[in-house]
């Protein structure tokens with residue numbers, strides 16, 4: 385019993401330390417976690433906890449679960465990456481379904497509007513994904529119409545839908561362009577399932593994370609696709625500190641410059657967004673947006689990433705790998721120094737005879 389209590393205390397003590405470190409990563413008095421999601425500063429929950437209101441999240445109770453969930457506007461947030469400047473959210477998919485009661489098609493065109501926000505649709509992580517047996521669907525933006533057509537009829541595309549394959553048969557994908565902050569789903573009505581609704585009632589269009597999609601033929605014949613995601617799919621947005629200034633210009637204003645940790649750097653050659661982001665300098669990790677947020681990496685604790693077969697010594701921002709006296713480094717390995725001794729010479733002569 386005592387032992388149990390003790391180990392419980394140990395657990396709390398350890399998690400207490402982690403909790404302190406996490407608390408230090410946010411503004412004083414601000415929560416750094418909502419439900420299962422870490423909320424590192426820049427982002428913040430409620431008033432005065434985010435760097436500005438564009439990064440403010442709500443941590444709301446949700447129906448049917450005991451855990452609260454963070455929301456960015458109406459989007460549920462599932463993950464935030466400081467390192468890559470990305471946020472994972474859930475956004476609605478678009479649907480086109482045959483309606484038996486009217487004998488026509490019913491549409492649900494989902495849209496997302498991030499205009500004026502610090503967020504952009506990631507063009508590297510998402511794809512326009514269309515599922516259907518007689519479907520032509522698009523993502524429309526203020527300057528593009530991007531989509532593809534999908535068919536199951538072997539006579540149309542000489543292909544049959546296959547699990548795990550999304551290349552025109554029952555499923556197709558198109559790339560997302562750069563710098564998109566507004567998009568809407570759209571179905572061409574000339575392509576519909578009024579003739580095939582018994583085998584395939586619905587078509588779907590989702591702008592979603594490529595990595596979390598895997599086509600299944602069951603998506604065509606049932607509502608499995610919609611049900612799996614409960615109508616909302618994972619999407620990746622890139623974020624940035626919006627400004628027309630370069631890093632060098634932004635750095636001059638001490639009150640607004642965001643890369644405040646020592647050993648942090650500013651990156652402004654962003655491909656998708658207008659502005660800059662911060663990162664910890666090489667050899668450091670943590671949160672560049674808070675004071676002393678970037679901590680030295682102890683490379684010697686991780687020799688898989690930082691291999692050292694000799695004596696590893698951590699330094700600020702780096703490490704050294706050396707060999708003990710009597711050995712020397714060769715191709716990353718410590719080799720014993722050969723001693724030249726006279727008595728070795730006759731041995732060589734003898735063995736070669």
Ligand SMILES: *[C@@H]1O[C@H](CO)[C@@H](O)[C@H](O)[C@H]1NC(C)=O
Pocket residue numbers: 442443444455457458459
């Ligand atoms: C979260 O809760 C706040 C306060 O009750 C409310 O104003 C907001 O609309 C809620 N957001 C979501 C996405 O439910």
Ligand SMILES: *[C@@H]1O[C@H](CO)[C@@H](O)[C@H](O)[C@H]1NC(C)=O
Pocket residue numbers: 487488489573574575576577578
């Ligand atoms: C379904 O598409 C056909 C053309 O393939 C079109 O003639 C028809 O009007 C469409 N039906 C509906 C309900 O949109």
Ligand SMILES: *[C@@H]1O[C@H](CO)[C@@H](O)[C@H](O)[C@H]1NC(C)=O
Pocket residue numbers: 545546547600601602
């Ligand atoms: C694809 O996988 C689903 C289950 O995920 C299965 O029901 C279906 O029969 C499979 N389709 C093919 C063509 O193998």
Ligand SMILES: *[C@@H]1O[C@H](CO)[C@@H](O)[C@H](O)[C@H]1NC(C)=O
Pocket residue numbers: 547548598599600
């Ligand atoms: C996708 O699902 C199929 C089975 O339906 C599976 O064989 C394949 O490994 C999956 N691919 C990925 C990338 O998860």
Ligand SMILES: *[C@@H]1O[C@H](CO)[C@@H](O)[C@H](O)[C@H]1NC(C)=O
Pocket residue numbers: 637638639640
């Ligand atoms: C620096 O930034 C602050 C906050 O954005 C702003 O109020 C101030 O005018 C800026 N100063 C200069 C010199 O641009």
Ligand SMILES: *[C@@H]1O[C@H](CO)[C@@H](O)[C@H](O)[C@H]1NC(C)=O
Pocket residue numbers: 646676680
């Ligand atoms: C960061 O800078 C502060 C003062 O600006 C200094 O006290 C602190 O030691 C520095 N931390 C590191 C890890 O260099």
Ligand SMILES: *[C@@H]1O[C@H](CO)[C@@H](O)[C@H](O)[C@H]1NC(C)=O
Pocket residue numbers: 651653
């Ligand atoms: C631009 O950004 C990439 C990473 O996205 C980085 O590798 C590269 O060094 C940067 N170039 C300049 C000139 O800052």
Ligand SMILES: *[C@@H]1O[C@H](CO)[C@@H](O)[C@H](O)[C@H]1NC(C)=O
Pocket residue numbers: 666667701702703
């Ligand atoms: C770390 O040290 C090595 C060897 O001295 C050097 O090549 C490397 O550039 C250093 N890395 C950093 C991040 O300073």
Ligand SMILES: *[C@@H]1O[C@H](CO)[C@@H](O)[C@H](O)[C@H]1NC(C)=O
Pocket residue numbers: 687688690691692693
């Ligand atoms: C990692 O450390 C272990 C123990 O010191 C050592 O045996 C191993 O060779 C090291 N691995 C690498 C990749 O350096």
